Amino acid sequence: MTASSALRDASATETALGAPAPRVPEDVHAVMAAIGQRARAAARALALAPAQAKADGLMAAARAIRARAPAILAANEDDLAAARAAGMSAALQDRLVLTEGRLEAIAGAVEEIAALPDPVGQVTESWERPNGLRLERVRTPLGVIGVIYESRPNVTADAGSLCLKAGNAVILRGGSDSFNSSRAIHAAMVEGLVSAGLPADAIQLVPTRDRAAVGELLAGLGGTLDVIVPRGGKSLVARVQAEARVPVFAHLEGLVHIYVDKGADLGKALSIVKNAKLRRTSVCGAAETLLVDRADASRLLAPLVTMLLEAGCAVRGDADTQAADARVTPASEEDWRTEYLDAVISVKLVDGVGAAIDHIETYGSHHTDAILTEDAEVAERFLNEVDSAIVVHNASTQFADGGEFGFGGEIGIATGRMHARGPVGAEQLTSFKYRVRGTGQIRP
């Protein structure tokens, strides 16, 4: 039994009615195989495309998005009407809706990616051997990238643009809810690419809502797909990680910690903890657990807890934290493992930086963790010993973002250790090769 057939047996056609899942029609398999073949052919052309052609294609795509705004907004209205008819929640509808302002932001993001330095061909190392051989390590595209996402239609433009910038062909599989919106945005992207002489197949959108297409992507399209990037909620990412037969750049969750060490600057701590938890609670860099050094709790704990409560954040704490304010509710073991993505925080005293690191290594998700301290040695210990993609000293965890890192956008934040880690910008969407230049050398 191959993974491919296992996935196809389990796959289902989405219906609003929750009807029993029919078997996968053979034509989805054929459609996806053809998409894979076209992507592979486009990838070879893209790998050799001049940086200027890629930048021109993206600039033209941004113009096409603006020019086609009425059509895109009309397509989005079709999606919204179907969503309302199916009883979609207001929160989910908000993720789906496009406005002129949002569309302008999408076009602007494509232009920003167009203006980034082109990573392909960058020489990252060069050296010479005693025998005179000159070696270089140079960035190359990864190849063909599959992106599986949910209802946000902007992903069609930004994931497509980032993959293209790094010389990759991309196969986009958007959510069913945003099917029409994504198709309209995709048409604009393709118009831009083609006007710059790039292959239309550089950015392909799966042309069916059939969920069997996801199974085909997870099986790798017969060896065509080099990597899959899931962008969406935990259940999507978990399914992709469990079933994919190709490498995945994914993060399941950002269970982000802030540890406040004894002697920390209280003013900084109040400002950073508030920002890290509450600036936006739904982002993966939002803090979820606050650890406070027991040795300085009498000075630090109550002001931090009171600040959070008064800013509208629910606080779940251990016994000491509950004693600090009557409004604190008890934290269960489950709380230390929970990414709230909401105005809720868990708070606990720990016995210094060692215990904080132990807690983070036990409960964390290797995404982003911060220490607030004025002790440089303690800070360095934390930065060295915490095994997370991003470790932060005296700043908000909400800087965990490709734009804030200066990467000019990101396709996601990876918490794995293979190939990509942290914010995945255009540079991490590349591979590399070695160029060896000789003058007739043979090996003795």
Added chain:
Amino acid sequence: MTASSALRDASATETALGAPAPRVPEDVHAVMAAIGQRARAAARALALAPAQAKADGLMAAARAIRARAPAILAANEDDLAAARAAGMSAALQDRLVLTEGRLEAIAGAVEEIAALPDPVGQVTESWERPNGLRLERVRTPLGVIGVIYESRPNVTADAGSLCLKAGNAVILRGGSDSFNSSRAIHAAMVEGLVSAGLPADAIQLVPTRDRAAVGELLAGLGGTLDVIVPRGGKSLVARVQAEARVPVFAHLEGLVHIYVDKGADLGKALSIVKNAKLRRTSVCGAAETLLVDRADASRLLAPLVTMLLEAGCAVRGDADTQAADARVTPASEEDWRTEYLDAVISVKLVDGVGAAIDHIETYGSHHTDAILTEDAEVAERFLNEVDSAIVVHNASTQFADGGEFGFGGEIGIATGRMHARGPVGAEQLTSFKYRVRGTGQIRP
């Protein structure tokens, strides 16, 4: 159905008698799970181990290999006796046999790895943001590495040492034929590690010949294993690539090409082609196909073919090559896809560098490919357009080797595009993280 159960159903206990494969005993599952747990615990300690401790541990391991030479050679004699009794071929016995000289080479290789720069903690990039945040990208270990190999017992020492150098815990699964030899070398390695205060579980050797252990490794030991490195023949690598549920650093084959362009220096070409094909025919960097520019064939082809034939190499060629020398036999379509690893070469005329690149992209294995030319522009085109881990201008393809690259050893040569590519030395056995240092910054 999980991959793990699929593998367990298919697994078999090796017997010299070829008895029917029994079901996997539950205790192999338990043994492997426990090995995984211990490796994970050791990995955390190793990630924080000082560079000096790792270097000291490896130097002590090299001393222990020398001190235990009589025991290791006796264990090897047991393996050889069993191999002879089972009728193993002389060639395979040669891969298995240890001598005092080979053991000294193994100890020396461990010392060379000890002396390498420690990659862990190396800052590979650092920059500052307009808001004053200072960012660094720093190398970290990958975690837990599984190495599956065949009969060469030296892999026990060299793969173990390279993984350790990069701060990783490693689980070694050697071949059944070299079981006793590997155990004896492994005992010496552990003695060295422990004497330097490193965890004994940093390098573990699977203590059973049961093939079910391989299935457990391919299934990832319950999420414990970060990457698998298969070192061995094509069927081992193919099985690992097909069945592994964790990332694999592997190359299936080195279908290495040399293209000789019009105007090439004939003296250089004769010397390089001879070295690339015949210095050692069994290494993955050995040339398998020679492509000659039709525009200069009258000058280049016959001397190259004659040189190869007279050096004892069989030549299989297209019609033009057959016309150049009566001893040339016809090449079939299959020849262009064959890694001979023997004194055989396929030879073909092509219409210039573009056709050479097309041939390589159609038939190659993305390992190592070379161009011989005096035309700098043609050389650059070849180096840019050929999508192989290593591309070479005017030098032998047999330089495809971590030691020759200056990496101080390699665990293998990767032909994939994810994470590792080309010779995989200690540096490519690392991951990275970002350190962010602030002074109270919050995100607007």
